[in-house]
Amino acid sequence: MSKNFDVVVIGGGPGGYIAAIRAAQLGFNTACIDEWKNEKGGPAPGGTCTNVGCIPSKALLQSSEHYEHASHGFAEHGIEVKGLGLNLDKMLGRKNTVVKQNNDGILYLFKKNKVTFFHGRGSFVKGDANGYDIKVAGAAEETITAKHVIVATGSNARALPGVPFDEQLILSNTGALAITEVPKKLGVIGAGVIGLEMGSVWRRLGAEVTVLEALPAFLGAVDEQIAKEAQKLLAKQGLNVSLGVKIGEIKAGKKGVTVEYTDSKGDAQKGEFDKLIVSIGRTPNTIGLNAEGIGLKLDERGFIAVDGDCKTNLPNVWAVGDVVRGPMLAHKAEEEGVAVAERIAGQHGHVNFNTIPWVIYTSPEIAWVGKTEQQLKAEGVQYKAGTFPFLANGRARALGDTSGMVKFLADAKTDEILGVHIVGPMASELISEAVVAMEFRASAEDIARICHAHPSLSEATKEAALAVDKRALNF
Ligand code: FAD
Ligand code: NAI
Secondary structure: OOOEEEEEEEOOOHHHHHHHHHHHHOOOOEEEEEOOEOOOOOEOOOHHHHHHOHHHHHHHHHHHHHHHHHHHHHHHHOOOOOOOOOOHHHHHHHHHHHHHHHHHHHHHHHHHOOOEEEEEEEEEEEEEOOEEEEEEEEOOEEEEEEEEEEEOOOEEEOOEOOEOOOOOOEEOHHHHOOOOOOOOEEEEEOOOHHHHHHHHHHHHOOOEEEEEOOOOOOOOOOOHHHHHHHHHHHHHHOOEEEOOOEEEEEEEOOOOEEEEEEOOOOOEEEEEEOEEEEOOOEEEOOOOOOHHHHOOOEOOOOOEOOOOOOEOOOOOEEEOHHHOOOOOOHHHHHHHHHHHHHHHOOOOOOOOHHHOOEEEOOOOEEEEEEOOHHHHHHHOOOEEEEEEEHHHOHHHHHHOOOOOEEEEEEEOOOOEEEEEEEEEOOHHHHHHHHHHHHHOOOEHHHHHOOOOOOOOOHHHHHHHHHHHOOOOOOO
């Protein structure tokens, strides 16, 4: 096996494995090193996203949504379910199978594209513009060389100071995806993306969920109108979210976890929970890379410092994904991975940060791209807004899910779409149309004049675009 490579990627998550595949497609002799282990100690490429992130969380969100529909959603369709039961073992087993399918898929793609895979931890030994030596510590230890290195080592869950994760009572995303008995009372600290998604899963399966959030506003980064609507809908489902809290002492004992906090009025409160998920953000992972030894610069928050092209301070060393600035999203990591491989090949790889979509996979889903109304106001941009509720959409009525709306924000003068915000059924799929439109710098009028299939949820998108010009047809 060749030990000298054109490109070595450290980290096999969405940023790393996609970068490796693209580099191989471009004709580079490429290796990817990833240390993630499955329960048998074997390789499990795919990173956080595949193993304890995007994929298993969506598997459990789907299963728990089916369970909730069977519990009370089907009744209005005239479907009566008797003797409904929950086999949590099987549900978790299915989730593990979905994860494994993805791990195996990546190993297959490496073979297909002739990417050499190393299972172990990669760290810099020495190097300069002429090449780098990288130690791989796995079952055996070996050193490989690379002309170019792409670092894609991802991120880890951030713990509260003095409250380490034990994954039994105090859970990061890893433990939150593997609870073996539905807790009666589940506490969640942080009403961000993980808090709302994992809180939804366990609430649907029967837990009483309390989410404690430090900020006074619900989903502060989301368009205010959409966030308010989402907050109302999630509260109606029974997800208790307390905003503006200050977390105090946390004690884990035999019976569970006690969280002392002050509420938004400043009153002292105590929450008693069977389990506690702490989802207060993630920190970049540079453990074991020997960044310091080789002089790889980190920024003040511990991310690998990169320029707009993902170049680090070291010649021919690049970094992508969660370990660098920007949103911690799998698709952002992938786009950066592709762009870097293309830049190494002398091409003009490009990532448009203005059109990266966000999705929160609650029910209904929340999705957006571009600017929020509050951002446009703060920037003094003159804009027009148009909204359309799913209540007035035939397909949503037929589905039995009429919650939420689509909202367009367009430039007041040019009508260029500046942001699209959706809370409602299948928002994750609907947002793609807006992303394409914004990438092509379309106007709201462009979307308003495009024929959309009937009956479809996407008609709500067209109608919201029409509403920008105050001429929605069905509302
Ligand atoms: P990672 O996926 O973290 O991969 C890094 C890999 O590098 C890991 O396998 C790690 O073991 C390996 N590694 C680290 N250091 C070394 C080393 N020195 N040597 C060898 N290997 C090393 N994003 C979305 O877009 N959509 C979602 O629905 C979504 N859901 C999520 C749900 C949860 C619960 C979580 C926690 C995250 C979710 N994310 C989601 C975020 C997404 O998982 C990350 O943005 C994405 O995984 C980042 O990819 P990455 O390649 O940068 O890093
Ligand atoms: P987050 O940044 O989304 O949310 C963290 C929340 O915790 C914030 O609302 C913050 O104000 C709050 N918080 C911080 N410190 C606190 C404290 N001491 N007490 C109470 N609240 C506190 O982070 P989260 O949910 O951990 O997820 C990490 C990242 O993973 C996300 O930002 C996202 O990039 C990615 N992710 C993406 C998903 C998706 O795309 N659907 C799903 C899950 C995660």
